[in-house]
Amino acid sequence: MAEPRSVRPRTNAGPGRLLIAVYLLFAIAASSRAALQIATRFDEAPLAYLLSALAAVVYIVAAVGLARAGHAGRRVALACCTLELVGVLGVGAFSLARPDLFPDETVWSGFGSGYGYIPLVLPVLGLAWLRHTRRQMAGAPS
């Protein structure tokens, strides 16, 4: 079962590729939503729409970081997943505590309830995956 590429575990193969695919889907969803909201009705809920845009950027950069798979990519992905987790928890809590600040939904509202709570699960999976591949990397000569 010795695969040639298992010598150097990477973030962009195996389960990582599935993760990148889901990140891509959310990058598309969040960026098109943010673009539309900002273009058509920015004045209604500027905070919510800017957060949508931020979420979109984070998803795109995280996907690129995971796909690049080098040390820099890994660091970028780590920063993005952390920011994402903080974002979804923070915005989720705020959207419940102060609904007046969020007259319209963002990807992260209600802990991502509008998207099947996947925005909440995704950064956790991302961090777990980075941790998993780092442990493998530490064992292999780099």
Added chain:
Amino acid sequence: MTAAATTTGSPADGALAVAAIVLSLLVAGWALVAALRHRPPDRLQLIGLAVLELLLLGLVLVTAVALAGGERPGEPGSFFGYLVTLVCLPPLAAVLARMEPTRWGSAIVCAVCLVTPVVVVRLQQTWEVLGG
């Protein structure tokens, strides 16, 4: 197709949409079985994605006919955004599945085929907002 064009409801509501949703869920189920059995994406998954893409392109055609007939979606921006995203999903799944010839390729097909029905439903909702 003619039935969808003549009804006053959403062009994204017809038998084509139902067929796309059902097929997408079937492919998702089959891909999930493959992933659980440690199988890479097989020919059946790729054929399923191809047929799904044809159904979605049919949906675009029906929509184009409705637009030519003077009908308009309730939220044009969202509607066309979803429509463009929708036709990109099966090719995306196929490309990623080819790049990852392991069980995780099947998992990718499963994930994308679970998202596709959601986008079809959103497509229907964004058409109906104003027109009803």
